[in-house]
Amino acid sequence: MSQELLADASERLRVAAEGADGDARNRLHDQSDALAKLATQERGADHGRLARHMHALAELAEATDGETRDAIRDARSKLATFREGVDGV
Numbered sequence: 001m002s003q004e005l006l007a008d009a010s011e012r013l014r015v016a017a018e019g020a021d022g023d024a025r026n027r028l029h030d031q032s033d034a035l036a037k038l039a040t041q042e043r044g045a046d047h048g049r050l051a052r053h054m055h056a057l058a059e060l061a062e063a064t065d066g067e068t069r070d071a072i073r074d075a076r077s078k079l080a081t082f083r084e085g086v087d088g089v
Contacts (some may be wrong), residue, residue: 003083006039009078013057016064016071024063026073031056035079050083 010032017028031053038045045053057076060067 003080004041005078006035007026009075010035010039012075012078016068016075019062019066019068024060027056027060033056044086047083047086047088050079050086054079
C-alpha cells in the first residue's frame with residue numbers, strides 16, 4: 001500500500017482547489033488536508049473513512065467542470081487504487 005498515492009491525491013486536490021470557487025474551494029482544501037494527514041500517518045485509514053472521502057470527491061466532481069473536475073477525478077482514482085490495498089471488507 002503506497003502512502004504516495006494519498007500524497008499525490010492530496011496534491012491533485014490542492015490544484016483542483018485553485019480552480020474552484022466558494023464552498024467547493026473550501027471543501028477541496030479540507031479533503032486535500034485530510035489526505036495529506038493520512039499520507040503521513042503510520043496507521044492508515046479504514047475502508048469506511050476512505051469511502052467517505054471518495055463520496056465527497058464524487059460530489060465535488062459533479063459540482064465542478066473543466067480542469068478542476070479532471071483533477072478531482074484523478075485524485076479519486078488515486079484514492080481508489082490506494083483503497084484496493086487496504087485490508088478488510
